[in-house]
Amino acid sequence: MTVITRFAPSPTGTLHVGNIRTALHNWLLAKKSGGRFLLRIDDTDQARSREEYVEAIRADLTWLGLHPEREERQSGRFAIYQAAFDKLVAAGRLYRCYETSQELELKRKVLLGRGLPPIYDRGALKLSEADHAAKAAAGEQPHWRFLLDHEAPIEWMDGIRGPQHFDPRQMSDPVVRRADGSWLYMLPSVIDDIEMGVTDVLRGEDHVSNTATQVQMFTALDAPVPRFAHEALLTGAEGKLSKRLGSLGVSEMREAGIEPEALIALLARLGTSDPVDPALDAGALAESFDLARFGRAPARFDDAELARVNAAVIHRLPFARVADRLPAGVDEAAWEAIRPNLSAVAEAADWWSVVTGPIAAQAFDAETRPFLDQAAGVAAALDWAEDPWGALTGALKEATGRNGKALFLPLRQALTGMDHGPDMKALLPLIGRDEALRRLG
Numbered sequence: 001m002t003v004i005t006r007f008a009p010s011p012t013g014t015l016h017v018g019n020i021r022t023a024l025h026n027w028l029l030a031k032k033s034g035g036r037f038l039l040r041i042d043d044t045d046q047a048r049s050r051e052e053y054v055e056a057i058r059a060d061l062t063w064l065g066l067h068p069e070r071e072e073r074q075s076g077r078f079a080i081y082q083a084a085f086d087k088l089v090a091a092g093r094l095y096r097c098y099e100t101s102q103e104l105e106l107k108r109k110v111l112l113g114r115g116l117p118p119i120y121d122r123g124a125l126k127l128s129e130a131d132h133a134a135k136a137a138a139g140e141q142p143h144w145r146f147l148l149d150h151e152a153p154i155e156w157m158d159g160i161r162g163p164q165h166f167d168p169r170q171m172s173d174p175v176v177r178r179a180d181g182s183w184l185y186m187l188p189s190v191i192d193d194i195e196m197g198v199t200d201v202l203r204g205e206d207h208v209s210n211t212a213t214q215v216q217m218f219t220a221l222d223a224p225v226p227r228f229a230h231e232a233l234l235t236g237a238e239g240k241l242s243k244r245l246g247s248l249g250v251s252e253m254r255e256a257g258i259e260p261e262a263l264i265a266l267l268a269r270l271g272t273s274d275p276v277d278p279a280l281d282a283g284a285l286a287e288s289f290d291l292a293r294f295g296r297a298p299a300r301f302d303d304a305e306l307a308r309v310n311a312a313v314i315h316r317l318p319f320a321r322v323a324d325r326l327p328a329g330v331d332e333a334a335w336e337a338i339r340p341n342l343s344a345v346a347e348a349a350d351w352w353s354v355v356t357g358p359i360a361a362q363a364f365d366a367e368t369r370p371f372l373d374q375a376a377g378v379a380a381a382l383d384w385a386e387d388p389w390g391a392l393t394g395a396l397k398e399a400t401g402r403n404g405k406a407l408f409l410p411l412r413q414a415l416t417g418m419d420h421g422p423d424m425k426a427l428l429p430l431i432g433r434d435e436a437l438r439r440l441g
């Protein structure tokens with residue numbers, strides 16, 4: 001059976017690392033077995049959902065390279081929900097309730113005060129048809145609850161948490177529809193998962209208790225229960241997600257110079273003890289993706305680790321992937337020379353201006369000045385077509401007896417105005433003969 005996964009964000013904000021991890025893991029799970037990854041926009045809450053967030057979610061997934069094979073919006077599917085709702089009403093699995101939130105709160109307090117769990121008492125189940133008619137005549141609209149089957153223990157084998165067991169008698173019948181007819185998340189999600197053929201629901205562990213009730217909803221709708229897996233939540237290095245990258249949206253990460261490949265490489269492994277593989281191809285990450293590798297302890301998201309993975313990814317990025325983001329004049333050789341020194345692609349411009357100049361004039365001491373003059377003489381006589389840096393330093397070493405730092409540092413300083421930077425062997429041909437002679441002289 002083809003694996004079908006889905007990412008189901010509510011468009012009430014932009015995606016942050018936690019959501020991106022959920023989206024990515026669903027994508028990886030599908031790709032691993034040649035399956036399909038779907039996007040479902042959970043916009044039943046029309047007051048909080050915003051079109052701009054729907055667009056931002058799509059743009060973020062595109063930037064990350066996580067392309068869904070199908071996209072659906074819950075707001076366009078109310079007729080499908082109504083049909084399933086009618087079926088459940090006919091089967092006696094949904095019932096009408098009228099308690100106000102104050103009344104429910106009071107019931108909770110009474111139970112808690114008596115040391116009992118605050119489970120809904122199913123008071124509305126005792127209402128007769130005459131009671132309902134009287135409520136309707138008084139203009140009262142019911143909200144609807146799903147009747148849990150108390151005789152059917154709820155069990156599933158969670159892909160991450162292992163065997164799960166819930167006693168439905170210890171749970172409140174969930175409200176699935178409000179008095180104004182609007183839908184709560186719980187039932188539409190199940191109806192969609194059935195209709196879209198979702199085989200694997202992978203989401204955060206904040207949904208475990210939802211799963212307990214949803215398992216019975218699948219059964220009530222005569223559908224097989226999909227495989228469920230719940231991931232431990234992400235925390236920051238200091239306990240909660242940091243105010244820096246951890247709370248940033250995708251577009252801010254992008255502005256901060258984070259590459260999608262880096263985010264993907266890190267989030268594919270975060271929560272496992274496997275090393276991060278700064279792979280450029282997410283397909284390769286999918287092959288080794290395995291839910292069994294994920295632990296139950298919260299996974300730590302660390303800005304510094306993301307920065308390290310980002311640098312490792314940039315150091316491997318081929319020219320073709322970055323060409324349109326580089327300053328004019330930077331060709332493949334220049335990119336490969338500069339790349340190992342970058343922690344963000346945008347920094348390429350700084351190193352490129354070192355190549356093209358002008359660089360700040362430097363003052364050298366009485367010992368170094370003649371050495372540089374000598375270097376200028378050697379450089380003028382070199383064959384620049386081959387390896388000018390090797391030839392220059394080889395000749396100077398022989399002529400002056402200098403080696404190591406005493407040989408290389410003054411040359412680097414004179415040629416680049418810096419104490420460190422890209423490999424001079426690659427940089428010097430880019431600077432070129434005329435400019436190099438000017439800088440040495």
Ligand code: GLU
Pocket residue numbers: 007008009010042185189202203207
């Ligand atoms: N819209 C829900 C959320 O963002 C979806 C949960 C689910 O994956 O079923 O939490």
